Amino acid sequence: MTALALALLATITVSPGPDAQERLQAALIEAAPGDTVRLGPGRFELTDGLSLDVDKVTVRGAGRDATVLSFKGQKGAGEGLLVTSDDVVLRDFAVEDSKGDGIKSKGADRIVYYNLRVEWTGGPKETNGAYGVYPVSSTDVLVDKVLVRGASDAGIYVGQSKNIVVRNSVAEKNVAGIEIENSYYADVHGNVARHNTGGILVFDLPNLPQMGGHSIRVFDNQVTDNDTPNFAPKGNIVASVPMGTGVMVMANRNVHVFGNTLANNASSNVMLIGYRQPFDDKNYNPLIRQVVIRDNKHGRAGFAPSFPGGAQLAGAMGGALPPVFWDGTGEAVVVAETDVPTLTLGLPSPSTPLDQAKPSLAKFDAARAAEPAPVVLPASMEAAIR
Template sequence: MRNRLHLFAGAALLAITSACSPGTSAPADPPGLPTLPPPLSAEGDFGTTLQTALIAARPGEIILLPEGTFQLTEGLSLDVEGVTLRGAGQGKTILDFSGQEGAGEGLLVTSDDVTLMDFAVINTRGDGIKSKGADRITYRYLTVEWTNGPDENNGAYGVYPVESRDVLVENVTVRGASDAGIYVGQSENIIVRNSVVEYNVAGIEIENSMNADVYGNIARYNTGGILVFDLPDLPVSGGHSTRIFDNQITENNTRNFAPAGNIVASVPSGTGVIIMANRNVHVFDNTFDQNRSAHVLVMSYSLPFTDEAYNPLPRDVVLRANRYGPGGNDPQGDLAPLAAALGGQLPAIVWDGVDGWGEGPAQAVNLSINEAEDAGFLSLGLGRYPIDPARMAPSPVRPEGTPPEEPAAVTLPHAPA
């Protein structure tokens, strides 16, 4: 387990080398764009100046933030369509909420066609930037960070779009979220790309959502790298059709610092990708390395639920053409005693082996493992929930799944491919 000094040293090193990573530097504007307006005044109470501008904005307006670090004590909100909120750069315009009063998010957006870009939000009491019911929203070249490192008192989510269609998150950096760095929930048509997530509990989480592409990201030093979940008793459920590809998912060994009771509090430290109770998930062309519990964990939802429409099992999952380095050498959490019983180490891919719930019949999970033979696999053979340890039957034999048709690439009306 990395100590806090090592964590801070890693963050400092990233800052020095950030020019080599995605998500850190916006390119110059191409010619032909409209002239930007003058920036807001940096004099006086900047929080009041900015909130007043957000309230008074006209649809389609660009609000330009000045360069500097600005101390804000109140959260911000935007409910005007088509607004672009733009700073001078992630390292140049910094909204610092260290003295925030109340526990809300730093910025809440509740309108469509909004673009947020080129600024940083740090040390919010609650979530960093949240959007709700905001279709065609763009998060671009943003940083959200809690500068004290992993701490259960940090805000839950860094970038947090929910209940939306056509969501674009690109070239974003998030550090220190006590739940998920980039979280997209109960949404449809999603792209998360070219971003860096580190020192969060979950790096990237796609939850109860449909049609998501997650690619070109670096997920490192989190508790778990990338999560695809479907949970019961939410307004939108039945998550499906997610592609996770061309990501670097490495060294996700940070201790789990989520507050007790959060669903991610059960994520074992050292997990690369977790797929839970979701359907038609394709994981391919990723690089996994040094995730100490397991590189990929496929599992069912294990808690009691009353949602009659909910299916707690993962279905139609494809793993193919991924690159697996060392890992699984120090399993954590609920995986630790299982690993101890099996010799102390877990292979790259672990499936809980659950294909039924309660008294219901067994279902076809359809797990397709199209990986090189040296990528180890283990079914824990748990059979069904509630678990009966006497029925546990571990097996290294890969299931004979039939790959479902891969979802089409996600296209968004407001973003080039």
């Protein structure tokens, strides 16, 4: 970039205080590509959602505990901050108590979420917003050093996107801690998912513009103590996630779960299932395929399963289920865990009633499907957080 171009870049500083809503939204509207909107330390009391639709803008606070965008007085039901432009960096601030999603980006390529906190300060409630950070329909997504608490659907959610990295983040006291849905090529690593209903979910759902999720790596995470009762609104897909689920893979292809620490998840450390709801999408595949579970560290699991029939199964197996649970559907499922048994229900299809299950301890061929290649994001995204 030339010296003249650098000179034309601006930093727009906005501080808390009277008329913060109008001043902050004006700064987001008036920013030019390459500008930084700097949020001063303190608490911004906001009454409406904010939006950004200018490319190549950085929104930067003084720290995720120092700069707080509070939406406790929000009058509408929308998200706290909506981004619909490319090459945006969001960093070093917090969003609290939005009526809808905390921060949503849609169709925003090369989006960076860095060192953010999104929280519903009243604790887990059905009336909390659905998603904490919510990038959707995007290419190249980085979520790094983000903390989310209290989302009534998923704390960190990436949907219908590709080339995704979620790392070094903490999700706690959400329904789903981290969720990758209908997406291609994702690395989820170095995160902590604890005290959620379910820790990390990899889903594929029907009737969406992008389906056939594949090539997901979930590795080197700590997924423990997921013990929060499910508080999702009725009808949401995550309302069916059993309390005490560590990692759940549903209707996805080429998913590798390895090197994680999994413990104190009352239903299962790892749950592998097909999509069981009725659907009419002829292009949708409800089965898991080419799923590999290997080299994880398993602690206590399956001691109080909350899914239908789980308590009876646990009783029949001496009081607890094995750490890995598979409904029996799908193909090329590999569990290569040392001395870790896997319970399979032996269901021929996801639509088979549970009362026709034939539970048994499964044995697997040690052969493994090829691991997806690591996700490589554009260098500009990594440079933005240095």
